[in-house]
Amino acid sequence: xxxxxxxxxxxxxxxxxxxxxxxxxxxxxxxxxxxxxxxxxxxxxxxxxxxxxxxxxxxxxxxxxxxxxxxxxxxxxxxxxxxxxxxxxxxxxxxxxxxxxxxxxxxxxxxxxxxxxxxxxxxxxxxxxxxxxxxxxxxxxxxxxxxxxxxxxxxxxxxxxxxxxxxxxxxxxxxxxxxxxxxxxxxxxxxxxxxxxxxxxxxxxxxxxxxxxxxxxxxxxxxxxxxxxxxxxxxxxxxxxxxxxxxxxxxxxxxxxxxxxxxxxxxxxxxxxxxxxxxxxxxxxxxxxxxxxxxxxxxxxxxxxxxxxxxxxxxxxxxxxxxxxxxxxxxxxxxxxxxxxxxxxxxxxxxxxxxxxxxxxxxxxxxxxxxxxxxxxxxxxx
Amino acid sequence: xxxxxxxxxxxxxxxxxxxxxxxxxxxxxxxxxxxxxxxxxxxxxxxxxxxxxxxxxxxxxxxxxxxxxxxxxxxxxxxxxxxxxxxxxxxxxxxxxxxxxxxxxxxxxxxxxxxxxxxxxxxxxxxxxxxxxxxxxxxxxxxxxxxxxxxxxxxxxxxxxxxxxxxxxxxxxxxxxxxxxxxxxxxxxxxxxxxxxxxxxxxxxxxxxxxxxxxxxxxxxxxxxxxxxxxxxxxxxxxxxxxxxxxxxxxxxxxxxxxxxxxxxxxxxxxxxxxxxxxxxxxxxxxxxxxxxxxxxxxxxxxxxxxxxxxxxxxxxxxxxxxxxxxxxxxxxxxxxxxxxxxxxxxxxxxxxxxxxxxxxxxxxxxxxxxxxxxxxxxxxx
Numbered sequence: 001x002x003x004x005x006x007x008x009x010x011x012x013x014x015x016x017x018x019x020x021x022x023x024x025x026x027x028x029x030x031x032x033x034x035x036x037x038x039x040x041x042x043x044x045x046x047x048x049x050x051x052x053x054x055x056x057x058x059x060x061x062x063x064x065x066x067x068x069x070x071x072x073x074x075x076x077x078x079x080x081x082x083x084x085x086x087x088x089x090x091x092x093x094x095x096x097x098x099x100x101x102x103x104x105x106x107x108x109x110x111x112x113x114x115x116x117x118x119x120x121x122x123x124x125x126x127x128x129x130x131x132x133x134x135x136x137x138x139x140x141x142x143x144x145x146x147x148x149x150x151x152x153x154x155x156x157x158x159x160x161x162x163x164x165x166x167x168x169x170x171x172x173x174x175x176x177x178x179x180x181x182x183x184x185x186x187x188x189x190x191x192x193x194x195x196x197x198x199x200x201x202x203x204x205x206x207x208x209x210x211x212x213x214x215x216x217x218x219x220x221x222x223x224x225x226x227x228x229x230x231x232x233x234x235x236x237x238x239x240x241x242x243x244x245x246x247x248x249x250x251x252x253x254x255x256x257x258x259x260x261x262x263x264x265x266x267x268x269x270x271x272x273x274x275x276x277x278x279x280x281x282x283x284x285x286x287x288x289x290x291x292x293x294x295x296x297x298x299x300x301x302x303x304x305x306x307x308x309x310x311x312x313x314x315x316x317x318x319x320x321x322x323x324x325x326x327x328x329x330x331x332x333x334x335x336x337x338x339x340x341x342x343x344x345x346x347x348x349x350x351x352x353x354x355x356x357x358x359x360x361x362x363x364x365x366x367x368x369x370x371x372x373x374x375x376x377x378x379x380x381x382x
Numbered sequence: 383x384x385x386x387x388x389x390x391x392x393x394x395x396x397x398x399x400x401x402x403x404x405x406x407x408x409x410x411x412x413x414x415x416x417x418x419x420x421x422x423x424x425x426x427x428x429x430x431x432x433x434x435x436x437x438x439x440x441x442x443x444x445x446x447x448x449x450x451x452x453x454x455x456x457x458x459x460x461x462x463x464x465x466x467x468x469x470x471x472x473x474x475x476x477x478x479x480x481x482x483x484x485x486x487x488x489x490x491x492x493x494x495x496x497x498x499x500x501x502x503x504x505x506x507x508x509x510x511x512x513x514x515x516x517x518x519x520x521x522x523x524x525x526x527x528x529x530x531x532x533x534x535x536x537x538x539x540x541x542x543x544x545x546x547x548x549x550x551x552x553x554x555x556x557x558x559x560x561x562x563x564x565x566x567x568x569x570x571x572x573x574x575x576x577x578x579x580x581x582x583x584x585x586x587x588x589x590x591x592x593x594x595x596x597x598x599x600x601x602x603x604x605x606x607x608x609x610x611x612x613x614x615x616x617x618x619x620x621x622x623x624x625x626x627x628x629x630x631x632x633x634x635x636x637x638x639x640x641x642x643x644x645x646x647x648x649x650x651x652x653x654x655x656x657x658x659x660x661x662x663x664x665x666x667x668x669x670x671x672x673x674x675x676x677x678x679x680x681x682x683x684x685x686x687x688x689x690x691x692x693x694x695x696x697x698x699x700x701x702x703x704x705x706x707x708x709x710x711x712x713x714x715x716x717x718x719x720x721x722x723x724x725x726x727x728x729x730x731x732x733x734x735x736x737x738x739x740x741x742x743x744x745x746x747x748x749x750x751x752x753x754x755x756x757x758x759x760x761x762x763x764x
Binding site for chain 2: 027031043046054074092151158160179185188191194198211239292346351352355
């Protein structure tokens with residue numbers, strides 16, 4: 001049995017060395033994705049000297065009257081020149097005459113017979129955005145590694161990018177195993193499906209397998225055929241007579257680790273079949289969720305290369321005593337109430353141990369006990 | 383022109399009074415949705431007295447030897463009875479004999495000729511989860527209003543629910559307007575699309591309309607035909623000669639508010655066409671994003687009834703001075719660095735005003751100035 005740190009090192013090295021190709025996606029579907037290249041603008045923004053107001057463009061502000069000679073609406077790209085005593089009606093966002101220096105807002109002028117304007121008061125602002133003041137041609141507007149959100153997507157749109165190169169998002173096949181699934185409700189494939197979506201990856205439910213070699217191998221073959229980049233099984237990974245996952249991985253590939261000094265989650269397996277990484281999650285529902293947070297989510301984050309880690313940690317006072325055993329790391333779900341972290345763990349197989357919790361606490365190796373009122377770090381669920 | 387609070391009240395009342403039907407979704411696709419009914423379990427979990435270990439089920443612990451009389455694997459639902467001097471091999475998760483009280487783990491026994499076990503040491507735990515200890519038949523396991531996550535989805539699965547009744551998620555049609563969109567890159571439909579996804583709603587890009595009544599009305603008709611529950615336009619909502627949105631809403635429905643004392647975002651319009659709410663967002667990109675946070679996201683949260691508000695507020699020292707004008711609410715994007723909130727606003731139409739920011743600060747009505755080093759609340763972006 002290896003320590004949690006050894007297991008995490010194996011996983012970490014594996015995910016960082018495995019290569020996944022970048023891909024192009026439509027920016028409408030790029031939310032949450034990580035940019036795989038620097039974005040250099042190939043346009044000036046604004047593209048032209050642009051009016052910030054509905055009003056009248058003029059060359060200078062010193063005249064009492066200006067003659068209206070034209071109207072320019074957004075989208076009108078004419079190159080106009082005006083004289084000192086002339087003005088042009090301009091709409092917000094439209095291109096002003098080339099030599100205009102000011103826009104007098106419509107509410108600050110009297111209009112006489114639709115021909116002449118008389119400024120009512122002197123403006124103190126130009127109300128013009130000059131070409132390139134927002135973004136310049138050739139400017140680096142986003143760095144490789146940035147995560148796309150509603151604003152950075154807008155930025156891509158504004159520089160004319162419709163498809164963007166982003167880091168790969170793996171497709172992950174989920175297989176539940178166990179003869180009992182014909183009798184009791186199957187849970188783990190649904191929690192894993194949701195966890196994979198949380199990581200912005202693509203879950204594929206392959207199916208449930210009974211506890212025999214043929215059934216499990218068929219499911220694995222189906223996942224490979226569907227081009228899954230990663231396979232996750234749940235159940236069948238402990239040391240019972242029908243725990244077949246370790247044998248299958250050993251026969252068809254190799255086991256990189258199996259059994260870790262942690263609770264819940266001790267039977268955890270990680271290996272490879274046909275160069276595809278396979279996670280053998282414990283079948284107990286709480287163990288499966290804890291192992292997803294400890295192993296699977298950081299692994300997927302490495303691959304999709306999120307900029308910020310999603311770990312949110314808060315401090316709280318422990319609501320009771322927890323004990324562990326030498327060399328083991330213990331994770332225990334807690335519910336936060338008024339700064340108290342109440343222990344909710346009842347057993348690895350009992351979903352109510354975790355379903356109403358807000359996060360975990362962790363007892364490191366040889367940190368054998370934590371007492372009521374100790375201040376602890378609570379690692380919040382997403 | 384109305385105050386921001388008046389506008390928010392109108393919106394709030396509107397969204398709370400508008401009825402949207404609950405619907406059933408497959409639990410695989412239920413992440414982030416809000417449950418529309420209490421969930422009562424119709425099963426006991428565990429469904430039977432279940433072994434927590436691979437080992438041997440016995441009636442009591444006082445014997446030196448037990449005769450192995452059978453094997454039970456997960457999924458085997460036989461009702462077995464054993465004698466005092468007998469034991470049965472049980473796998474983790476399997477149903478133990480009806481009268482068994484203890485499971486002795488496999489690693490704590492010597493097995494003699496596959497017929498007899500001898501316990502090596504006395505166990506202190508029963509290693510059994512009794513029927514119903516996790517969840518009882520008839521127990522309320524989730525309350526109406528709970529947001530579904532990887533764990534609550536697992537809970538639904540465990541009580542046998544495959545389709546769950548959830549609050550309605552509106553389908554929202556997005557229309558950008560402006561003749562300039564033939565010349566410059568269109569941005570707002572992409573940011574709005576992303577913001578609607580952030581709110582777990584369904585965006586539909588209807589298209590871009592030129593600044594004429596027919597074009598805009600065609601797009602609105604298309605949105606209605608596609609059964610959009612809400613329509614969002616951007617641009618054409620100010621007071622210029624080609625600002626046609628207010629006219630169209632007035633002709634075909636009614637305007638609930640138009641123009642609000644806030645910057646950016648002053649031209650904001652909200653109304654109804656054919657009983658469908660319509661948001662007329664300002665065309666300037668920063669105004670459009672700010673109005674999405676101020677008006678659209680809270681409106682959508684009211685409809686989808688998220689339990690927790692998504693507003694995250696942190697304190698920071700202001701990096702410079704900001705001034706506003708009487709009666710107006712001002713929003714200004716800021717970038718956080720070492721506890722300093724640096725102002726990034728350059729103009730409502732300049733996307734770099736907001737794209738690299740972390741959140742907003744707000745100057746309330748008649749809070750006319752904030753100075754460098756003032757401690758401010760920063761409302762973080764999602």
